[in-house]
Each structure stands twice: as structure tokens, then as C-alpha cells.
Amino acid sequence: MNVVGGTYFESCAFPAWAGLFGSGARAAMAVSALSPGTRLSTYAYAESAGDLRATMAAFEVETDIVAIGERLEFEYWHPLRKSWVPEAGRRYADLAVTGDVVLGFGMLEGTARLTAGRAVYDPRSADPASSFVRSGSRATEQLAYVVQDADLVRLGPLPDPRDAATGVMAREGATLVVSRHAFGGATVYRGDAPGIPVPAYAARRWFRIGAGDVFCAAFAHYWGERGLDAVGAADLASRCVAWFNDGARLPLPPPEELEGMEAVPGRPASGCRVYLSGPRRTMAQRWLFDEAAAYLDALGFRTETAFADDGPRSPTRANWPPRPRVPHSALLALGDVADLGTNLHVGYAQANGMPVVLLAETASGGDLTMFSGSGCEVTHDLATALYRTCMACLR
Secondary structure, three states: OEEEOOOOEEEEOOOOEEEEOHHHHHHHHHHOOOOOOOEEEEEEEHHHHHHHHHHHHHOOOEEEEEEEOOOOEEEEEEOOEEEEOOOOOOOOOOEEEEEEEEEEEOOOOOOEEEEEEEEEEEOOOOOHHHOOOOOOOEEEEEEEEEEEHHHHHHHOOOOOHHHHHHHHHHHHOOOEEEEEOOOOOEEEEEOOOOOEEEOOEOOOOOOOOOHHHHHHHHHHHHHHHOOOOHHHHHHHHHHHHHHHHOOOOOOOOOHHHHOOOOEOOOOOOOOOEEEEEOOOOOHHHHHHHHHHHHHHHHOOOEEEEOEOOOOOOOHHHEOOOOOOOOOOEEEEEOOOOOOHHHHHHHHHHHHOOOOEEEEOOOOOHHHHHHHHOOOOEEEOOHHHHHHHHHHHHHO
């Protein structure tokens, strides 16, 4: 497979992580074991080009690198929030790549001009300048356009996703559109037929940085190289994302190792409710509380504050549902085991049969005994806490 995409430095504060990846490098690493002879065409900071070649050689990936003078880095507070998105100071000459199967990504530094039998293209944005057709690219057999849900509607620009996908297919000459969901999974659109849903799959952790790159790489391999139908390829790509999310693992395993994975039962709906509990006395505590609420809302979950206000903390003041508990609900506790009121809510929720997820960033060992021993699910980073809470609601 030929992969065309950017190579960038990436760093995350919580959990602490850093590396030289970007869409192109990560996708090439992802399929290196599945597709021997993978070639990466990319731009890379001149001083890191040698490191990139060595890394790719370790994955047995061939490289065509255009060295540039700018060091571009994406910074994340946590895997769901970018704190800094770089801007390239200049645009470089196009990367022209020809192959039977080509996976291309939109890039900051220049344009990928692809000529392929089967092409998979992710524009990385809804910017018209990142269009496959406008780049001078062409697919002689079939083109699959892979986009995020939010970008699909902006690409339309029509409110109905199916209409937006139909518009993209007509404008770009695409055979199909695959719309990736924020929570995981996807919808496959072909022609003007209704979209076919592909489930998300469960993971223990939720390291989302680069999940879209992995999805595209797996889909390009199974649809473009193996010749699977689009829905089957998207399903395997969704499984690969769950496998990757559980610790940013690369390269991807063979398909038989993905069997038996737990499919997420459905997608978030208005009936899914998350109760948030945790102190909000300091700016940092309030930021964490509001951050959790914002991302749960973005994922499609209804959130409610477990405490009626910030007054005296007692389970009797909680905003709890009557027994039996509201179906598809869970408690996310942000108290980090030290807040008495939050701990009382954990016990109250468990006594009423509600699943509980605890975010414990700093606590460990004996501090967690009473929580893990009582069936409370303990997590250590915000993204995973949000994901596991969503999973608890959907089960």
C-alpha cells in the first residue's frame, strides 16, 4: 500500500505521552504487518527526517521524505482536547504518488496528488481546498471518502447526513462515503441508499489520538487491498480502532485476533444519562467537572449534576432518579477518592444498582481498595473515564 500523509510531533499532557507520528506515519505503521512493502510519502522536519527513516525501517516501511524547515507539533491536554494546532509557514510542492491502492490524508504543508486504482481519502477537514478532485487526484476504479461525522455535514452542506454524503459522492466522484463517529464505529453510504451502521467496539482504555488514522489505514487495507465489501472493511477498521485505543498499540494484528471483541450495543441516545459527582470548590475542580460534562454532551449523552448545588454534601441532596434507576444511566465520580460527598454518592449509586466509574488520577494502592472491591470501575485518565462511563450506560 502507498500511504501519503503528514508527519508531525505529537504530545499529550494527561496521560503523559509524546512521539513522532502524524496521519501518514501512524497509518503506515498501522498496516505495516498486514501489508508488507508499505511505502510512506510525507513531509518531515529536516532534523527529524533521520529518526523517521529509522522508525519506518523498524516497521519495514519504505519512505519518500521531503525535508522541510519547520517543526510542527500538535499538543493535547488529554486525548480528546487539542491545546495547540500548528500552522505551516509555507506550502511546499505537491506529493505526487501513483499506485494500485493509495491512502491519502489532507496535510498542513502541501497537497497530495494521487493516482490510484482504488483510493481512500481523508481530507482531515471540511476545507474545500482539501478536496480530492481539486488536488488533481483521480481514482481509475473506486474512491472511498472517509470523514468525521461533523465534517460530513459541513462538506454537504446539508443537514441530513445521507444527503451530505450523496453530495460528496457527486462532487468528488466517490464510490462511497464512510462517516466516522466520535464514540467509535461508522456509517457507510453508497449512492442514495440509507447509510449502513457499523458498530463501535469496546476497549479497556480510550487513547483517541490518531484513532482516525488507524481507521483509515485498516479500511484501506481491507477494502482496497483485500477486496472486502465496504461494510465488512469498516467493521474490521472499527475493531482495529478499539484494539489501538487500548494503549496506542501498533502495528495492527491480523483479523483473527480481532474476533470475539465486544460490540457496543447501539449509539448514544437521549435516554442515556450520566450523573456527575465531584467537588467544584476550586478552579481546577470546576474545570474538570465542566470538561467532563462538555465531552459527554458532545458524545450524545445527557448529563446531570449529582449534587443539587454546592451546599452541604449529603446523598439526600442528590439529584438521583427514583428507584428503580433510570435505564441506561451511570455515575461518573470525579472526587479522586478524597472527597467525602462524592464517596457517599458512589455508595448510594451502587446500593441502587447504578454502575459507577471513578476517575482516580493520583490515587493508587490501598486508597482504591474499597472502590475496586465493591465493583466500582477505576480509571486513571479523563478520556478513559468518559469512555467507560458511556459504555456502562449503553450496556
